[in-house]
Amino acid sequence: MSSDADADPSEYEALEDADVTMRETEHGLHIADDEVTGVSSQGQTPEEAVRNLAEAVRSYREGTDDDTGDDWL
Numbered sequence: 001m002s003s004d005a006d007a008d009p010s011e012y013e014a015l016e017d018a019d020v021t022m023r024e025t026e027h028g029l030h031i032a033d034d035e036v037t038g039v040s041s042q043g044q045t046p047e048e049a050v051r052n053l054a055e056a057v058r059s060y061r062e063g064t065d066d067d068t069g070d071d072w073l
Helices: 044-062
Strands: 020-024 030-034 040-043
Touching: 020 044, 030 044, 040 044
Parallel strands: none
Antiparallel strands: 020 030, 030 040
16 A cells, blocks of 8 residues: 555555555645545545545445345345
């Protein structure tokens, strides 16, 4: 995992198995990419970008979960 020193992806459960890379645009916007899922997010700070990425990865995993939720039928 390569990331900004101020942002620690391991603090987020959704990013435990992630390979997070960080980059900054020419306008100062921070982008966090999860190389495992292909999900990216952004923020004004590295911390915000990683926090947003954790939420996006969590949502991605919920959406791609094989559990249909039809157990009650």
